[in-house]
Amino acid sequence: MDFEPLGLAADLVILTVRDGRLQVLLIRRGIAPYQGRWALPGGFVRPDEDLETTARRELAEETGLSSERIHLEQVATYGAPDRDPRGRVVSVAYLALVPDLPAPVAGSDAASAHWVDVAEVDAGRLAFDHHRILADAVERARAKLEYSPLATAFCPPEFTISELRGVYEAVWGTPLDPRNFHRKVTKTADFVVPTGGTTTRDGGRPAQLFHRGTATTLHPPMTRG
Template structure:
């Protein structure tokens, strides 16, 4: 049988049927606290429980396109103001009581945003500080997905410039430092942080203007934009726990 005949006669039902979903781990920093967007499910299964936003991938839709679509539908965040990366695949056979589902979560970093309005499939949408999330209250295996996302975020800040995705287009070194402090959950020395960020080749580009002084007073800070570097040299290493 030649390939054409083979394809024509091909029977998809010969393969185990799966559904594929995408979930979105949307992280931001609000008031100095690492925060994740959660929805309350309004349909079974796990109706009424908190969950990551997400949904089924359509037949001709790319995985990342599906995640970006759900992101826009449920939160109004456009992909061009955010960093989006795949977090892996979660496919434990018992993770969804309906049928066999493999979920491909995407990790998104966005600047602080106005509170989103509930969208498709969600009764309620809110920003929740990551430290306040009770793992057992999340639907499906979303506690593990969220934990993987937070750990990825912490590691990624060390060697890539993605922390800037949590800031606006222009930002000060102090704002960037508060991002690192929120994601890592540690206090950093402002003086060493300034020296290291401005010293890392291609990380930051000075805008040439100063910020307005903040509500707390203090000297206005120089504004920066993100530079071209894809990797941080030298890396911004987390303080060692011991």
């Protein structure tokens, strides 16, 4: 069969929580179109590559995180005929959730990659239809925190309940009652599992350390303030 010429790209919305705020990794474009504008990292799908493989490859290139344990999920596909001035380019958007990285962003594009507060990204500043993609991905993340244990994807392997609560507060932009949150999280079966250790890194009374449990859905769900 003969097909129309068409570009197929995977774009990434890489989110993290740093300093209590939800942040996204953006690249400053070095070449036209949209030269000098902020954009989501991404790249073209190679001829024999699966879509998710492309997304993981780009994720590794931008962040140095090549682990299979990084949460990555497809969000949606954007294909308006005029969304890219170079021609017909269809973009499959992926959402990645990464913990606050101890190492700085590495990789070939490191010089132009920056963490930006999601709340401060404004619509007109992003290239292509990336603001729409970002909005859809962030909404997906906010919704999934309610009924899945996904918040742990933002945390290091061992974390305290306070740190987990901080993730919810940053992603939702809402303060949560520490006492009710603690009770709810620890009573939901298999959400988090105590490691036995404690830490005082948050100050005050030592807090128990937990790692993620085996639950895939939360019953009952967490509720947004």
